[in-house]
Amino acid sequence: MSGFDTYRRRFMGGVLGVGVTAALPAGVLFWQTAEGDVEDGPPASGKVRWGMLVDTTKCGTGCDACVRGCDQENGLSGNTSPTSPQWIRKVQVTNPRTDYSFSLPMMCQHCEEPPCVDVCPTGASFRRADGIVLVDRHLCIGCRYCMMACPYKARSFIHHPVTDQLPEVPRGIGCVEACSFCVQRIDAGKRTTACQDACNAEGHQAIYFGDLKDPNSEISQRLASYGSQEVLSSLNLHTGVRYQGI
Amino acid sequence: MHVVYRELEGRSKGYWALLLGLGAVLLLGLFAAHTMEERGHIITGMTNQIVWGMPHVFAVFLIVAASGALNVASIASVFGKAAYKPLAPLSGLVAIALLAGGLTVLMLDLGRPDRLLVAATVYNFKSVFAWNVFLYTGFFAFVVIYLWTMMERKMNPYTKVAGFAAFIWRLVLTTGTGSIFGFLVARTAYDSALLAPMFIIFSFAYGLAVFNLVLMAAYRGSGRPLGDRILFRLGKLLAVFVGASFYFVLVYHLTNLYFTKNHGFERFILLDGGIYPLLFWGGQIVVGYLIPLLLIFAPATRNSRTALAAASILVILGAFAQMYVTIIGGQAYPLPLFPGMEVSSTFYDGVVHPYTPSGWEIMLGLGGVALALAIVVFGLKILRFLPESLGDEHVDAQHQAA
Numbered sequence: 001m002s003g004f005d006t007y008r009r010r011f012m013g014g015v016l017g018v019g020v021t022a023a024l025p026a027g028v029l030f031w032q033t034a035e036g037d038v039e040d041g042p043p044a045s046g047k048v049r050w051g052m053l054v055d056t057t058k059c060g061t062g063c064d065a066c067v068r069g070c071d072q073e074n075g076l077s078g079n080t081s082p083t084s085p086q087w088i089r090k091v092q093v094t095n096p097r098t099d100y101s102f103s104l105p106m107m108c109q110h111c112e113e114p115p116c117v118d119v120c121p122t123g124a125s126f127r128r129a130d131g132i133v134l135v136d137r138h139l140c141i142g143c144r145y146c147m148m149a150c151p152y153k154a155r156s157f158i159h160h161p162v163t164d165q166l167p168e169v170p171r172g173i174g175c176v177e178a179c180s181f182c183v184q185r186i187d188a189g190k191r192t193t194a195c196q197d198a199c200n201a202e203g204h205q206a207i208y209f210g211d212l213k214d215p216n217s218e219i220s221q222r223l224a225s226y227g228s229q230e231v232l233s234s235l236n237l238h239t240g241v242r243y244q245g246i
Numbered sequence: 247m248h249v250v251y252r253e254l255e256g257r258s259k260g261y262w263a264l265l266l267g268l269g270a271v272l273l274l275g276l277f278a279a280h281t282m283e284e285r286g287h288i289i290t291g292m293t294n295q296i297v298w299g300m301p302h303v304f305a306v307f308l309i310v311a312a313s314g315a316l317n318v319a320s321i322a323s324v325f326g327k328a329a330y331k332p333l334a335p336l337s338g339l340v341a342i343a344l345l346a347g348g349l350t351v352l353m354l355d356l357g358r359p360d361r362l363l364v365a366a367t368v369y370n371f372k373s374v375f376a377w378n379v380f381l382y383t384g385f386f387a388f389v390v391i392y393l394w395t396m397m398e399r400k401m402n403p404y405t406k407v408a409g410f411a412a413f414i415w416r417l418v419l420t421t422g423t424g425s426i427f428g429f430l431v432a433r434t435a436y437d438s439a440l441l442a443p444m445f446i447i448f449s450f451a452y453g454l455a456v457f458n459l460v461l462m463a464a465y466r467g468s469g470r471p472l473g474d475r476i477l478f479r480l481g482k483l484l485a486v487f488v489g490a491s492f493y494f495v496l497v498y499h500l501t502n503l504y505f506t507k508n509h510g511f512e513r514f515i516l517l518d519g520g521i522y523p524l525l526f527w528g529g530q531i532v533v534g535y536l537i538p539l540l541l542i543f544a545p546a547t548r549n550s551r552t553a554l555a556a557a558s559i560l561v562i563l564g565a566f567a568q569m570y571v572t573i574i575g576g577q578a579y580p581l582p583l584f585p586g587m588e589v590s591s592t593f594y595d596g597v598v599h600p601y602t603p604s605g606w607e608i609m610l611g612l613g614g615v616a617l618a619l620a621i622v623v624f625g626l627k628i629l630r631f632l633p634e635s636l637g638d639e640h641v642d643a644q645h646q647a648a
C-alpha cells in the first residue's frame with residue numbers, strides 16, 4: 001500500500017512540478033504587462049450607435065481611395081499579400097446571370113450581435129456601448145477563433161513584428177485587428193472616418209458615417225428615405241454598416 | 247482472480263532510446279514554437295484566409311483521440327464488461343497523455359502564447375473555446391481521480407462512479423470540441439448540427455486505434471504475454487467504430503447535398519477541390535475506413551496481429567486526412583459573401599484559398615504527438631498501469647470471475 005502511495009506522490013509531484021515550471025514565465029510576463037497604467041477617457045456612451053451607409057451606386061469600380069485613406073490613418077502598409085492585414089477592401093460583385101456588376105468597400109460591419117465577440121475566449125473582442133466592435137490588444141491571445149467566426153472575413157491576424165505603428169493606433173504581432181470605425185478619431189471628437197474623407201476627396205461621396213440613434217443625423221435621414229440592406233442579412237446580425245443598391 | 251499490475255522495468259536500451267527519441271522530437275516542436283513566436287506566423291503556411299492550419303489538424307486529432315482512448319475504460323467500468331477491466335488504467339493514461347499533447351500544440355500555436363495566463367484567468371462565458379478550457383481541465387481531473395480509484399485499493403469501490411463521471415465528461419468534451427466548429431454559422435462546412443455527434447463517433451475510432459497500438463507496443467516491448475482473445479476483441483470494436491464513422495460521414499454529406507446552398511461546397515470537397523477530394527476519398531474513406539474494415543474482417547487477415555496493427559495505423563492516417571479536409575478544406579472554400587454572385591477583391595474573396603503547411607507547423611504538431619507518447623512511455627515506468635499478463639488464460643479467468 002505504501003508503495004502505491006510513494007508512486008502516486010512521485011507522479012503527482014512530477015505533474016505539479018511541470019505545471020508550475022510552465023506557468024512561471026507566463027506569470028512573470030503577466031506581472032510585467034499588468035504594471036503599465038493607462039488613463040481612461042470617458043466611457044463610450046450607449047446613447048449613440050455609430051453606423052455607416054455605403055451607396056454602392058456612387059462607389060467607383062476600380063477606385064480604392066477609401067482603402068488608401070484607411071491604411072494611412074491606421075498605419076497599415078497597404079500590402080495585399082495573403083498574410084497582410086487589410087482592414088477595408090474593395091469587393092467587385094458580379095451577377096453571373098445578368099453580368100450586372102458593382103463594387104463596394106467591405107470592412108468590419110460592427111454587428112450588433114457580433115459572432116466574433118461571442119466566440120472570443122478571453123473577451124478581447126468586445127462591443128462598445130456605442131456599437132463599435134474592437135479587439136483589446138492586451139487581452140487577445142491570437143487564437144484566431146474570431147476570424148473563423150466572422151461571416152464577412154473582416155479581421156486580419158498580424159503575422160510578423162510590427163515596427164512603424166502610429167501612437168494612436170497600437171498594433172502588435174500575434175494579435176487580431178480590424179476596422180475600428182476610426183475609433184481614435186471618434187474619441188478625439190471627430191465625426192468622420194478616414195475612408196469617408198478619402199471617398200469624398202475623390203468626389204464620390206459614397207460613404208456616410210454617423211449616429212444611427214439620432215433621427216436628425218444625415219445617415220438616419222438617408223436610411224429613412226432610401227432602401228438599404230445588410231450584407232448577409234439572413235444571419236440577423238444587425239450590422240452597423242448598411243449598403244444601398246446591393 | 248486478481249489482476250497484477252506492474253510498472254515497466256524501463257531499464258533497457260530500447261526503452262531509453264525510445265524516450266530519448268521522443269524527447270528529441272519534442273524539443274524540435276518546442277524550437278518550432280519558439281521560432282514561431284519570435285518571427286511570427288509568417289513562417290507558417292497560415293494566412294488571413296487559412297487561419298487555422300496544420301497545428302490545429304494535429305491538436306484537434308489528439309484531443310478527439312484523447313476522449314476516445316478512454317473508451318476501453320468506460321466499457322469496463324460503465325458497461326461492466328469485465329474482459330476490458332485490466333486495460334482500464336492504460337486507457338486512462340493514454341487519454342490524459344493525448345489530451346496534454348493536443349492542448350500543448352493548441353497553446354503553442356497561439357499568436358501570443360505568453361498570454362496563457364490571460365487565457366486561464368479571463369473568460370468570456372459565451373465562448374465555446376472558453377468552455378473548452380473547463381472541459382479539458384475537468385477531463386484531466388476526472389481521469390486522474392478515476393485512475394486513483396483504480397490504483398488505490400481502498401478507493402476501488404468508487405471506480406464505477408468515477409468511471410461513469412469520466413465517461414459523461416468526455417462525451418461533453420468531444421461535443422465541445424466538435425462545437426468549436428459547429429458554432430461557425432458563417433461557414434458552409436461547419437454549419438451542421440451533425441458535426442458534434444460525428445466528432446464523438448470519430449473519437450471512438452481514433453482513440454481506440456491509438457490505444458491498440460500503444461497496447462501492442464507496450465506488451466511487445468516488455469515481453470509480457472498479450473493474448474489473441476483480448477486483442478481481436480479490440481479489433482472488432484475498432485471495426486464497429488470505423489463503420490459508424492463511415493455511416494455518419496455519409497449522412498453528413500447527404501444532408502448537405504439536400505440543401506442547394508451547400509452544393510458548391512460539397513462539389514468542392516467531393517469532386518473538384520484538388521487535394522481535398524483526394525484526401526477525402528483516398529485518405530478518409532479508403533485508407534481510414536475501407537482498408538481497415540477489410541483487414542479486420544477478411545479471412546486471410548482477421549487473425550493476424552500485424553493486420554490489426556496495420557488497420558490501427560491506417561485509421562490514424564485516415565483521421566489526419568479527415569481533420570485536414572474538415573479544418574483546412576472548410577476554410578479553403580471561399581465564404582459566401584453574396585450568395586449566387588461572383589466576387590473578387592484584394593483580400594481573396596471568391597477564390598479558393600491555397601495552403602501549404604510549413605515545416606515549422608509540422609514540427610510543432612509532431613512535438614505534440616511526441617509529448618503524448620513520452621507521457622505514456624514514462625507513465626508506464628513510474629506507475630502500475632499495465633497488467634503483468636493479458637494472456638488468454640488470464641483474460642478468460644477475468645471474464646468468468648465477473
Ligand code: SF4
Nearest residue numbers: 108109111114116150
Ligand atoms: S463584421 Fe466580423 S469582425 Fe466585425 S463585428 Fe461582425 S463578426 Fe465581428
Ligand code: SF4
Nearest residue numbers: 120140141143144146
Ligand atoms: S484572436 Fe484575439 S480577439 Fe480573436 S478570438 Fe482569439 S483572443 Fe479573441
